[in-house]
Amino acid sequence: MREVRGVRGMRGHFRRLTAACTDRAGIGAGLRWKLSAAIALVGALVAVALSLVVHNAARVSMLDNARDLADERIMIAQRNYELSGRLNFPNTKIDDPELPEELRKKVEAGRRATYVADRPGGAPDIWAAVPLKNGHVMSLHSGFTDRSSDILKDLDQALVIGSIAAVLGGSALGVLIGGHLSRRLRKAASAANRVARGETDVRVREAIGGVVRDETDDLASAVDAMADALRQRLEAERRVTADIAHELRTPVTGLLTAAELLPPGRPTELVLDRAKAMRTLVEDVLEVARLDGASERAELQDILLGEFVTRRVTAKDPDVTVHVVHESEVTTDPRRLERVLFNLLANAARHGRPPIEVTVEGRVIRVRDHGPGFPADLLAEGPSRFRTGSKDRAGRGHGLGLTIAAGQARVLGARLTFRNVRPAGAPDDVPAEGAVAVLWLPEHAPTNTGSYPMLPQ
Template identity: 40%
Template sequence: MSRRQPRGPRLPAWTATLTWKAAVFITVMCCALAALLGALVHVSVTNQTVGQARDRALSHLDEVTERYEAGDRLGPGAGVDPVGLPSRLRELAVSGQRGTMVAAHESRPTMWAAGPADGGRAIAVQVDYAQGARTIDGLDRAILGSSVLAIGATLLVGAFAVTRVTRRLHQTAQVARRISAGDLDARVEDPHARPDDTGFPRHQDEVAAVAGALDTMASTLQGKLLSEQRFTADVAHELRTPLTGLHAAAELLPPGRPTELVRDRVAALRTLTEDLLEISRLDAKSEAVDLDAHHLAPLAERVVRSSGEGTELVVVRDVCVDTDRRRLERVLGNLVTNAHKHGRSPVVVTVDGPVVSVRDHGDGYPEYLVEHGPQRFRTEGTSKGTSKGHGLGLTIALGQAAVLGARLTFSNAADGGAVATLRLPYETTGDGEETGAAHDGT
């Protein structure tokens, strides 16, 4: 059996934002550039300062060597094998070569220059290098300070520029989420995406192009949906008049099996037409709730009685909620009807506080319905004992639940069967009392 390797510590979620990544990138690049430029300036100035001190020391060494060979007094800062002469420089001078070296002498930076003398000794001079060392130290501090200021200024300017871009992207993402939630009137309306006074598009950046494309997509989608809604409403409305006449004519037919078939088909067609009209009203968001206080257990009991045999009611806990009784019965009735039509008995309606569930014991909902919700007229198999087809019943139930401010979800039980769960709006007051409240779905 393979064992999972323990994961390391995870970074906070805000580190995944574009602003944070851009800030890190700008900081790293500024630090790298400052370090490179600082190193170049430091090396250049150090070489120049050391070179000048070396030239002075070698020139002084030439003078002292001439005095030594003439037998004159060497003067201050010069001598043969003086105290403090670096051993490496002395070895170089004893070998017959001249050289220079910066070393500390009596706690002060000193430039040494040494050359060969008779008797295997070294003649050397020392030049004060404190001023040069201070110059280099001051330069290093100036480079560090200016680098910090430059990095800070660049980071602020870069963060400001990136924040403006990310703010626009965030606004575009919010509008996209609103559109996906059903608000087809939402638009980004990025000012950079608007045409100028001549009617031609401005010079758009990439964010403006995305915002403009999203607005165009939303407008096109809204137009198509409105066209479909008008078509559905018009078709359903136009069908009502001939169906009324057809129903009246069917009632005049003589009794018999053909008459029963005609009446049955006319009734099914009238039900379909009414469902289409109800869906068109839900799509237009023209429905308004009629709120009143109702206990869920008696309401669910009425739905169970009207559904006929094969439906069981289980009340775990009854509560009183403010809701629209007619719409709630419509939702539960559609769920129970769908369970009987596409599932298997027994169908169990359970009331547990503000949560009402309807479960059958069939094969369960198809995967697309569990993941994406019911889709109009989509069916997958129509044989008895399956839960593949759903027609318009579940679509209407979902729409009416939204009008009530309730949440309707679909799932499959672990031991088989489809489960529809309706969660009504319900709140608990501060003193422990529970209250129910439905929201206006207009």
């Protein structure tokens, strides 16, 4: 039993993992836009940094050229002044009072120098000065040329346009890359969910496709390996369970036969009762093993669902109330449908309280009791063998009835759900007013579940 519970727990963990993958696959669109935003942000930062670097480098280069030109002009003006004694070079002055103080100090120290004075909101001023032999200072004052300013403006405009193009291109690239990655994750999550539902032929790695291998392929391979290991353990569990139950069938049958030969009396009744219970348990375990093997096939017939349920339930337990809200003709396996129905009634009678009500509405069958409700584990993970639930619904049975019902519903292509009945708006800690098991029969014959229809002879 520990091994069985361990494998069931592993299956439940795998289902929770695939559900988490699906939830994360839900962030596919978010992943796409997050990646796009990240690339756009990085692109914007890089573009701004490069624009600033290029702008400053171009500005410094143009100012250096302007200072070199001013230096050459002041040298020419100095030679002309010293030869002719007249100041005939444009923009030159002797002892200009507006000469910047820093430049004046350098010239008074006997050095020829140039200086750039920034003007707020305008083009910078270019100064050049040289000491004369008579102790005076000749200076040349010019501004940043219009052509240089235009070139710098054109460069800034080109940098802005290039930055915007880089950001938009990076965003588009992020959308493409993120979309490709999110599609692969969605395919992986969808395939993992199909594996969790029992489709053993699904391979996540093949489902995502693609030529270039990345971390998504590693994840898919890991999920495939985990699914293979889980399938092997489940198959080993099924074989062991079936073998044990098969080996027990013969001695249990012999024990029941021998008990029937005992003389009448209370001890004989107790032995017969326990022997019959053991035989029922062995048969249930064998049925669970067959259902787990996914080899069961439905023998389909057309029946009137409301009439069928009313007739079978009344014959089984006249105290159960049957309501046919809407009659419907369905194609299903009557024997398996009866098995599901009787197991739900037996569970309601064993763990719930009367009155027990069965409602047929179209293709939907509801079985309700007025007991303490289903345990939280069953509502969260579905039926599990050898687990009878909480204290209120525990202590009787082996937890195989609902497991068999769910397995037979799967063969029919139907869906079996469970819920508790509580007053409208009541919190979860309020005791339930009953439990409802709902069997949803498919609209079409269950050929998509691996079952095949048995045509009437």
